[in-house]
Amino acid sequence: MRNLVDKWFKRLIIINIILVFIVVIAGSVVRVTDSGMGCPDWPKCFGAYIPPTSEDQVTWHEGEDFFEGQMIIHEEKLYNAKKDLTASTSFNSAEWEEFTKHGYATYNPVHTWIEFINRLATVALGFPVMAMFALSLFYWKDRRARTYLSFAVVFLVGFQAWLGKLVVESNLKGQTITLHMIGVFAIFGVLLILLDKARRTHGETTFPDSKFKLWSSISLYVTVLMVVIGTQVREQIDAIAKTTADRSLWIDQVDWMFLTHRTLIYVIVAINGYLLYQAFKNNWYKSRWIMIAVIIIAEAVVGIILAHYGFPKAAQPLHLLLSTILFALQFDLLIQLRAPKAIAYGS
Numbered sequence: 203m204r205n206l207v208d209k210w211f212k213r214l215i216i217i218n219i220i221l222v223f224i225v226v227i228a229g230s231v232v233r234v235t236d237s238g239m240g241c242p243d244w245p246k247c248f249g250a251y252i253p254p255t256s257e258d259q260v261t262w263h264e265g266e267d268f269f270e271g272q273m274i275i276h277e278e279k280l281y282n283a284k285k286d287l288t289a290s291t292s293f294n295s296a297e298w299e300e301f302t303k304h305g306y307a308t309y310n311p312v313h314t315w316i317e318f319i320n321r322l323a324t325v326a327l328g329f330p331v332m333a334m335f336a337l338s339l340f341y342w343k344d345r346r347a348r349t350y351l352s353f354a355v356v357f358l359v360g361f362q363a364w365l366g367k368l369v370v371e372s373n374l375k376g377q378t379i380t381l382h383m384i385g386v387f388a389i390f391g392v393l394l395i396l397l398d399k400a401r402r403t404h405g406e407t408t409f410p411d412s413k414f415k416l417w418s419s420i421s422l423y424v425t426v427l428m429v430v431i432g433t434q435v436r437e438q439i440d441a442i443a444k445t446t447a448d449r450s451l452w453i454d455q456v457d458w459m460f461l462t463h464r465t466l467i468y469v470i471v472a473i474n475g476y477l478l479y480q481a482f483k484n485n486w487y488k489s490r491w492i493m494i495a496v497i498i499i500a501e502a503v504v505g506i507i508l509a510h511y512g513f514p515k516a517a518q519p520l521h522l523l524l525s526t527i528l529f530a531l532q533f534d535l536l537i538q539l540r541a542p543k544a545i546a547y548g549s
């Protein structure tokens with residue numbers, strides 16, 4: 203029985219990690235295509251579980267049936283039906299409640315469906331997260347940390363969903379989006395700690411020294427700093443994008459944040475280059491450092507394309523995705539490096 207629990211617990215952690223990546227990509231596509239307000243309400247979309255597919259469905263028409271809670275756009279305002287009703291000859295405001303959380307009353311089916319698929323991805327994450335927590339209860343007696351950590355993931359995913367609601371209700375305020383991003387990193391972090399606990403073995407021949415561990419920590423902190431500065435750049439870009447549609451003009455309007463972001467790549471290359479060299483010299487987590495190096499190079503190339511080749515749309519989610527992969531690889535390595543030797547060798 204314990205073996206089966208061990209096996210499925212580990213599988214569920216990996217499934218959750220993959221799903222978090224998918225949620226990150228979906229969220230990024232939402233931002234790039236500007237679909238965040240595709241559903242004006244939350245958790246339903248235009249008051250329904252399956253969103254409308256045509257403008258007709260969100261417009262008031264004489265003689266039409268509307269269900270309780272259904273949302274329509276009428277004279278550039280959003281309204282919810284107070285009860286199931288059949289519209290009479292003119293719009294009767296007594297039957298409708300104005301939706302006042304924000305004033306964004308536009309219907310665009312593409313935006314609505316992109317946002318809806320994003321929400322489905324988040325809901326899809328909810329199930330394996332709950333299943334993981336349920337299985338973690340088997341560890342309550344002797345490995346309680348797994349239960350606590352699994353609960354932390356449930357809590358964080360719930361928190362993210364609530365934050366998602368705030369993002370929609372605040373009509374996508376920058377800081378809320380950044381907080382959302384930090385939340386994703388926290389989920390990753392806890393899942394990776396859990397994966398480490400479930401794995402507890404690796405095939406290294408020697409165990410890295412404390413200097414290597416220290417610089418591995420520093421390299422992770424610099425990545426986090428890079429991500430935080432990157433999200434600030436992104437917030438500025440979002441604001442600039444509202445003033446001009448010519449993407450090639452965007453980067454010149456960002457302040458010193460972008461210069462800092464761009465310059466920090468040299469620090470990242472230097473630290474990680476040193477660690478890669480040490481890894482090869484001493485046979486310490488070589489394959490992991492190759493992966494990290496490849497991701498950093500790819501991230502820098504995509505960043506340069508963004509900045510100097512007119513901000514291609516597809517490069518934006520890719521840049522974000524690569525940064526989350528980099529964080530995950532470095533954080534996971536650090537957990538392994540920090541484990542006491544005996545545990546790391548699989549006792």
Ligand code: HEM
Nearest residue numbers: 428429432433436439464467501502505506508518522525
């Ligand atoms: C390891 C290196 C790097 C990391 C971890 C990183 C991380 C990030 C992150 C997390 C964002 C925010 C993305 C978002 O919120 O959608 C961002 C934005 C950005 N980064 Fe980087 N970045 C790196 C290197 C670079 C380099 C070398 C350049 C250019 C020379 C660059 C240019 C940009 C630009 C232009 C943005 C704004 C993108 C947008 O508005 O969608 N980045 N970066």
